[in-house]
Amino acid sequence: MAARVGTGNMAGVAVALTVGGPGAIFWMWLIALFGMATAFIESTLAQVYKVKDVDGQYRGGPAYYMEKGLGQRWMGTLFSIFLIIAFGLVFNAVQANTITDALNHSFGVNKIVLGIVIVAFSAFFIMGGLRRVAQASTSIVPVMAIGYLLIAIVIVAMNISELPAVLALIVKSAFGWQEAAVGGVAYTIAQAMQSGIARGLFSNEAGMGSAANVAASATPNPNHPASQGFVQMLGVFTDTIIICTASAAMIMLSGVMDQPDHATGISLLQQALSNELGGWTTYFMVAAIILFCFSSIIANYTYAETNIMFLNGNTKKGLFVFRLCVLAMVMFGSVASLPVVWNLADASMGLMAMTNIIALVFLSKLAIKVIKDYEHQLKAGKIPEFDRTKFPELDDLDGAWHPEEMKLEEAQFKN
Numbered sequence: 250m251a252a253r254v255g256t257g258n259m260a261g262v263a264v265a266l267t268v269g270g271p272g273a274i275f276w277m278w279l280i281a282l283f284g285m286a287t288a289f290i291e292s293t294l295a296q297v298y299k300v301k302d303v304d305g306q307y308r309g310g311p312a313y314y315m316e317k318g319l320g321q322r323w324m325g326t327l328f329s330i331f332l333i334i335a336f337g338l339v340f341n342a343v344q345a346n347t348i349t350d351a352l353n354h355s356f357g358v359n360k361i362v363l364g365i366v367i368v369a370f371s372a373f374f375i376m377g378g379l380r381r382v383a384q385a386s387t388s389i390v391p392v393m394a395i396g397y398l399l400i401a402i403v404i405v406a407m408n409i410s411e412l413p414a415v416l417a418l419i420v421k422s423a424f425g426w427q428e429a430a431v432g433g434v435a436y437t438i439a440q441a442m443q444s445g446i447a448r449g450l451f452s453n454e455a456g457m458g459s460a461a462n463v464a465a466s467a468t469p470n471p472n473h474p475a476s477q478g479f480v481q482m483l484g485v486f487t488d489t490i491i492i493c494t495a496s497a498a499m500i501m502l503s504g505v506m507d508q509p510d511h512a513t514g515i516s517l518l519q520q521a522l523s524n525e526l527g528g529w530t531t532y533f534m535v536a537a538i539i540l541f542c543f544s545s546i547i548a549n550y551t552y553a554e555t556n557i558m559f560l561n562g563n564t565k566k567g568l569f570v571f572r573l574c575v576l577a578m579v580m581f582g583s584v585a586s587l588p589v590v591w592n593l594a595d596a597s598m599g600l601m602a603m604t605n606i607i608a609l610v611f612l613s614k615l616a617i618k619v620i621k622d623y624e625h626q627l628k629a630g631k632i633p634e635f636d637r638t639k640f641p642e643l644d645d646l647d648g649a650w651h652p653e654e655m656k657l658e659e660a661q662f663k664n
Contacts, residue, residue, distance in 0.1 A: 255545035256347045257452030258488065259538065260515040262496040264591060266506060267513045269444025271415075272422030274497045276445025277452070281489035284455025285482045290609055290616045291456075292464035292481035294318065296474030297619060299465040299649045302558065307649060309465025310552075311458035311605045312559045317646060318612050328458065328604045329556035335597035336459055337553030337575055339590075341371075342582025343451075344542040344549070346590045347515050349583045351538045354516040355531050364583025371579050374543065375550050375572050390544050393537050394492065400533070401495035404525045408502040415501045447595050450602065453488045457598060458605035460484070462552045473633040474650075475623035499525070550575060615642050 265273040291311065298317045299309030312325035312332075349363040405412060423445075425438045454460050460481055469476040496518060503521035505511050512520050515538060522530035553575075554568065561567050582590055609616075618640065626633040637643045637650040 255541040256344055256515075256538075257448065258492045259496055259518050259541070260343075260347045260350070261448040261452050262493050263500060263514050263517040265444045265448035266497065266500055267517065269441040270422050271419045271497075271501060272424070272438070272441030273445035273448065274419045274494070275423035276442050277449035277489055277493055277497075280446045280449035281453055281455070281485055281493075284449070284453050284489070285485045287606070287609060288453075288455040288460060288481040288485045289478040289620070290613060291458055291461040291605065293474045293478035293616050293619055294609070294612055295461035295465035296467075296469055296477050297615070297643070297650065298646070300647075301649065307466050308462075308555050308558065310462035310555060311608060312556055313465070314612060315608050316559075318615070319608060324604065324608065326560060328601065328608075329559050331597065331600045331604060332459065332462075332556045333553045333571070335457075335594070335601050336549040337571065338578040339593045339597045340451075340549050341546050341575055342578045342585065343590050343594050344545050345371075345579045345582035346585060348539055348542050351515045351519065351535055354512065354519060355535055360584050364580045367583055368576050368580050370543065371546055372572075372576055374547055375575060389540060393540055396533070397537055398492065398495055400522065400526065400530065401499050404499045404502055404522075405495075407525065411502055412498070415498065418501070419497075447598065449489055449493070450598050451594060452493055453485045455481075455485045456606060457601040459552050459601070462555045463548070466555075471633045473619075473623050473626075473635040475620045476633065478620065546579075615640070 262274075262277075265277060269276075294314045295309045295311070298314040299307045300313060300317075302308050312329045315325035315328060316322045345364065345367050348367055349360045352358045352363055353360055423438070423441055450457060464477045464481050467477055467480070500506060500518055500521045503524050505517060505521045505524060511517060515534075519531060519534050522534060553571070557564075557567060557571055619635075622635075622639060623633045635650055637646075643650070
């Protein structure tokens with residue numbers, strides 16, 4: 250949850266509504282349903298093909314299953330480059346842009362000053378304080394997310410009579426029916442689709458292969474790759490269907506979009522909450538945005554670091570240079586305009602998703618076999634346990650699920 254919940258759930262939804270209209274939310278829902286399937290498959294494959302690094306920690310993801318599953322190292326290299334650019338650089342610029350936009354809108358703080366402060370904190374996170382902050386964020390982010398959802402529930406309850414009309418507007422606008430009925434062309438179907446799909450992908454990350462990097466490092470429970478597939482699938486549902494829908498409901502029910510001079514991005518959501526519940530929500534939103542964005546920076550950097558290690562191994566010089574590039578992009582994002590930052594994010598997401606989905610198509614047969622093995626054991630009343638000897642495709646594979654490796658882990662666990 251700490252890795253998924255962030256800018257996309259708040260600023261991303263506001264941008265989708267501003268650019269694509271209410272219909273964009275429908276396309277966010279649709280891409281989430283597709284994303285649940287891709288998240289399931291890519292996370293299962295990430296577990297199947299995970300490897301141990303020099304520190305004894307598991308790493309994996311699309312680059313690894315492209316190399317080991319497809320035998321295409323070049324494809325894994327290409328994906329790693331796309332991910333490093335997207336998550337290590339561009340997406341961190343988006344996080345910084347959201348923080349500065351929120352604080353500038355709420356308190357009028359200069360964006361350059363904010364950028365310097367964000368760079369300083371980011372440097373602390375990625376240069377040495379990463380582990381403690383990561384541990385803290387995994388505890389605090391769920392609490393903030395629950396608080397955010399409670400606020401959404403209150404606003405929906407206050408405007409419950411208007412909710413059916415809002416939901417109808419979302420569906421009608423997705424196909425242009427609303428515009429046709431009123432004789433307007435404020436938002437085209439293409440705008441709604443493009444904005445909803447792009448913001449949905451940014452929010453839940455499914456299909457891009459990023460979450461698979463985290464899935465590979467997790468300890469599956471039960472001890473079967475498919476168990477992580479279920480976890481990541483649930484994450485996509487929670488992220489988009491629940492939290493993003495809550496953000497959209499708060500904005501649309503508040504009526505702020507009916508104002509001709511309404512704000513954009515995260516400022517639009519802040520304005521909606523302030524109108525409905527008062528000025529105190531400004532402080533809550535600023536705290537939530539800072540926490541969500543910095544937890545996302547941690548996750549983004551972790552994704553990128555895993556892929557740098559895939560390319561070059563654990564090279565300290567390479568990591569140091571990359572960290573400097575990350576900080577430079579954080580500063581750029583702090584002062585750049587909103588459209589520039591989001592357009593860069595869209596381009597990098599497309600390259601990642603295209604490469605990853607091609608790999609998923611070719612490896613889907615194995616993924617389905619692994620998932621069916623999990624389901625078969627459940628139906629037989631057993632706790633699923635992965636046995637790679639049932640899968641001839643994995644006979645020549647060295648890695649986490651090798652029989653000798655599993656025996657060694659069992660011995661270490663007993664000791």
